[in-house]
Amino acid sequence: MSLHGMDVEAGRRLSKEFARSSQRLLDLSGSLTPLITNVQWHGDDGQRFAQDWKAYRSQLVAAGHALEAASNAVQRNVEEQLAASTTSAGSGGSTALDRLLDSASEEAGDLWDDVGRVTSVLAGTASTMWHLAQDLAPLPVGNLMDAEENRATRFGDFVNMGWGWLISGEPPSITQLVSNGVLFVAATWNTAATVTSFGFHNPHLMDDGRPVAGEPIPLTVGNPNKSDANGRSETPVPSSISAIVATTNAAYGDAGMAGTEDTGIRITTVDKPGGPPAYIVSIPGTTRWMPDGAANPTDLTGNLELAGGNLSTAAEAVRLAMEKAGIPNDAPVMLSGHSQGGMIATALASDSSFTNRFNVTNVVTFGSPVDSAPIPASIDVLALQHAGDPVPQVDLADATLLPGGGVSATRDNNAMVVTLPNPDIDPGFAGISYHDSNRYVESVTQQEGGGPINQYSQKESTQQFLTIDASQVSSTVSNISRKQ
Template sequence: MSGGLQGLDPQDCLDLVNALKDSAHQLNRTGAQLNQTIARAGWQGPDSQRFRSQWPGNRTILNHTAQNLELAAMALLREIAEQERASAVDGGGGPLAELIDGAKDLWEDITDGVGNVFDDVKDGLDWLGQEILANPVVHANLNFYGNLGYLAAIPIAALINGPPSLISVLASLGLVAGSGVDAITTTLTGGLVNPKFFDDGMVEVGGPQAVTNSSESSLTQPTSVADIFDSVLSAYEATDSNGDPTAGVRIVSVRQPDGTYAYIVNIPGTESNTANSNNNPLDYTSNVRLASGQSSAASRAVAEAMARAGIPPEAPVMLVGHSQGGMIAQELATDPSFTGQYNLTTVLTAGSPTQPYAIDPNINYLAIAHPADIVPMFDGGGTMSDLTTYQQAPNVHVVPTDNPPFSGPIGDFIPAMHDQNTYRQDLTQLGKYPDIGRFENDPSTQVFITDDPSRVSAVDIDFSRK
């Protein structure tokens, strides 16, 4: 201890204050430099547009982190001042200590006052932005012009990256048409009628809820890929903190022998069969946006849920999805900002379209589909806009599994071919489908498989559109 002070050491704390402030300044500088680099970059195409559209949100996270570091530094300075005052009372002060305390109090008053002014200005601007975006006419038109801009960029991107998939062009046209009808209707009625066609909106993600024996859906031990897929079935039964049904993911943690963890992110499919947006982002709007090659509210919610779960960047991650959940998994697997943030090693999809997008060759990717399931057909068989056929990379294994037996009414045929429980059964037949066996026994998959219950835990994280 220095200067006879009891409690915290002021010099050590001042060193920490400086470290916190230096870290905050470095984050601010990095954000500004990246912003300039992104603005100057000649990268074009749909991937570029997606990355650029996500950058403002990522920069906001950097700014908020820097602000929190600054606030922590200021709080620590106040603790130092309190400690010095306490020590002065015990006889370690005097005129000099009183002068220092007075100067610090003055500095705190000044900085608090300036901070309050900036906070008021920021709050006012945030309120104004929210009020503008909350206007249904403004929001509908922004949505339409955003979709139109994406469609207009496709021919330019094709000159650089080659022809896009045929289904992505058709989906983009559908987004423009639907959001155009929405914008016209909303504008002509002054916002009184707002269909919200293909309005992706924003997402709100809840906090992690531990899966226990009393949970609505208990945890299945991941002893095989079929058991891993069981947690997708559990994700379909997600509820919020009040127990009400909602969209959500289940994230399973598997402790490794060295004490680190691997994470399985289980993503359900479409839960709301509408194109006019509602509270559940797992709807047709997300389906069409994903088919067009864009991110969706649902895919952004999954990424945010992973951040809420505290998945570290070096931990192995496996994405598992059925139907739209598989589309989300593929979209994230081809998103540079996502793969740059997480160590995605393994992807398993069932009953999902497999879009002709380049997948990192280091990702072990398995997709299974019933030949009579119409949902996987929405990838257009890999047909590109110039009518050539895309050849998937060697690490992407698409396995057609036998159609399940069916004897019910004809109206139930399509749901029966797409049923997630029959896909779970397919994953148990390793002898019949060697590619499934190879996928399960691959070292990248084995880190997620264990028969030791003490090594496994899980959280459910709900999300909604707002």
């Protein structure tokens, strides 16, 4: 007789192992806390680590509870399997067997989802524990751990490219290969330099580190040409696409200010009657061009990460900032970004773990390369590009080297790409002056009265973010940062 459904003995063993693992993690979270709190560590680093430990402990506890839930789910499947088997044996009819097969199929799907969630939590917990050990280790050991982790991550990027090729049938783009190649060479050099110095010096060349996000700081809503009491530009009322672009442009001015020492993203909430609040996340582009792994993550390294098809630390920090801002799972979200900010927006919109957490309905980019981002068709994307701006072309229209030696160029999404006339200014070297974010605000203001920009603004998905009533709008800014 063939077996249908679950092997109940294997299921019992799996349930018990999940339960034991859950208890170990919960015990670990409790036993480590007194050890850490009793360490005599004064100064800013000690205070920062104590704060970080609270987050680490929360993740350990969450992983423990997730394993407990998985244990219960498996046990429930065991019990239902036994009940179904008993019913089937008693009746001997095909109807009971059909019910058993249907139940097994449904429960197997639920179990697969549960195991997937647990696997994700465990991967995050393993990473957290590695970083905790790295932070507690003496400087030479911590530097060596960091350098080797960075090199392993870079190798993993190539594995991910190969896996993407395998499941999609599309080879990596030229831009992806070059970007990830540069990052891997830099990571290898970092490891060599760190080992040579016996761990006392890690140059962190093109090392993207770990994401950090600050608490949201309230902003005044009004005229972007005016400053609020804290010296920041006011957030404009999102009455049009040009106003949304202007908010992203205003976020550039937040870098280096109190509370946003590295760089800031703005989150605008639109709360109109008759619907849930909608959130506009405004992400500026590159604000630092050095590749030295410093605290500001919107730098040259961030550009290479995103061009390589990876989620950069800046992108992960945006995710953390959105979570700290309390954006609900089902609330409509628009991601707006200029240059690297647009690359962050499209990378997040292409990441299933992000879109499972946040309900991204719209993306607006300007001066950004978007052709290589596999954004789902369910998300409405508007990509604004000056005709002579060289930056949107850095992905080479998703040009791909084919195994036979040919080249293919096909966009990986259904974005509405709008080519704007060049502003009447000196183009500068290779047209780089056309990339200026202020010029995009001016161009969109001039062009949005009709044509494709107006068409996009009239979409049902877009309308939930637009209002002329300032009383329906609030805004915050959050620091995003990088930790080595």
